[in-house]
Amino acid sequence: MANFLKSLFFGETDESEETKLNRNFDVLKYDGIKALKIGKNTYAIRCFNEALKLKEDVEVLESLEDAICIYVIGWKKR
Numbered sequence: 001m002a003n004f005l006k007s008l009f010f011g012e013t014d015e016s017e018e019t020k021l022n023r024n025f026d027v028l029k030y031d032g033i034k035a036l037k038i039g040k041n042t043y044a045i046r047c048f049n050e051a052l053k054l055k056e057d058v059e060v061l062e063s064l065e066d067a068i069c070i071y072v073i074g075w076k077k078r
Helices: 002-010 017-037 041-054 058-073
Strands: none
Touching: 017 041, 017 058, 041 058
């Protein structure tokens, strides 16, 4: 409760750098997946590249591969 009040009144939280990095990674990863599903391939590629700069992840690499294949040759892997 004290952290909630502190963040409410002072706008500060006691988040570590690792927590911020993980949150940013997750936002970029899932934004990229959503963009890929709705056909925004260039935005998806940008999100996946930025996510990979923060942390290596197999799912992000596979999604990046799909996005590049769709963007470059219009092919979806099965």
